[in-house]
Amino acid sequence: MNKLQQFLFLVLFPFYPFWAMLSYYFTHRYVNIFTELIFIPFAIYIVIFKKIRFPVYLIFLFLFTIFHLFSFFINDLGKGQSIPFILLSDLNILACTVLFVAENTDFEDILISLMTRLILVVVAISLVVSLIQVKNPYFLVSPDITNNLGGILYLEQHRDFSIYSWVNINSVGITFPILISILLSFSKQIKNSLPFTIITGMAVAFLTRARYTMISTLIVLSQMFFNAKIEFKRKFYISLIFTCSIIFLAVIANVYGYDIQQVVSDRILEKRTGLSSFNARVTSYEVFKLVFPEHPLFGVGPETRADVVQLLGGVAPLIHIGYLSYLYFYGIFGSLLIFCALFFLLRDGWLIGRRHNYWGSFYGLIAFCFANFTFVYFNFSEAGVVLAIVYLVYFKNKQAEGGPCKPVPIKIQDKA
Secondary structure (H helix, E strand, O other): OHHHHHHHHHHHHHHHHHHHHHHHHHHOOOOHHHHHHHHHHHHHHHHHHHHOOOOHHHHHHHHHHHHHHHHHHOOOOOOOOHHHHHHHOOOHHHHHHHHHHHHHHOOOHHHHHHHHHHHHHHHHHHHHHHHHHHHHHOOOOOOOHHHHHHHHHHHHHHOOOOOHHOOOHHHHHHHHHHHHHHHHHHHOOOHHHHHHHHHHHHHHHHHOOHHHHHHHHHHOHHHHHHOOOOHHHHHHHHHHHHHHHHHHHHHHHHOEEEEEEEHHHHHHOOOOOOOHHHHHHHHHHHHHHHHHEEEHOOOOOOOOHHHHHHOOOOOOOOOOHHHHHHHHHHHHHHHHHHHHHHHHHHHHHHHHHHHHHHHHHHHHHHHHHOOOOOOOOOOOOOOOHHHHHOOOOOOOHHHHHHHOOOOOHHHOOOOO
């Protein structure tokens, strides 16, 4: 069964956007439902037949999910949907199920080797699709965006979603930086991958025109400089790659007729929109101060009330800062559960980084935490988050075995 569990993670999560696309075309359903149905039998098998591993972060995530469901049903937010559908489509349940199976899977060296190379392939595809979308913004974009007024406005702003729109509009800003972070940690073992990873990360992030994606990518790239175990000579080499990458991207942008100055002016500095995005966050903060004291302990349930939407003045349909939004939804009690899950997950990433010099998951999860200052998307079932945890599980298991543990086993080094 362990071989099958490994194979499932290998074929599913690196290619999750493509499975989401196939699911949409053939069933008109989100892929999350089928993922849940696939993983439930594995979770049941583990509970019955194996000695389970249940790390601290997962305990808190499990408790939060119970509270989330209680809050959802007690506030009657189902709106006529059937209970089985609600349970199967709930992202928190999906996260608990998938991560429970991941934590109880023994990932082998050869699996991690192949998964890393598949991630490199997916990152390359992400770049190609992003470049095509510069000329054709509708190329390989989910109908959920092209048939939606808000999505069309994004496309008219020439925001690229690469291959990730089939999962969620925010997926490119969560999963893609984590994929880059993982590849950077394995750059010594995959020959000539470092320059390509840096250039691709910078290019795709910039083409999204989303500030949080750009900053998240810079966060994961920073591991190459903050890692004290990387020798100065290599850091200097990396600095040269950064400089050459910026020059290269500027040349390519000129060839494509892509106005970098306009992107900086419109999206980063928001000169044309009068700081509308910044103002939305300020408004969210002001509204939060008004409504949070009404239900501070347990919140109002995971949906923004109509009166709060009205207070937001149409700037955003919800409190647009993830941490404040969750305090409003779940109160101090519920929010503390998920924030503790984040803390202990980051702690695991930090300890693995300190012990084994693998920082990919830690920096990727830091980027995930940062992103939720700009929107509301604490989705632990996001493919990038799942992959980050898969790599943490691999290193934790190696550590438990008491053997030597390197970022990538010798088996996966290129022999070319």
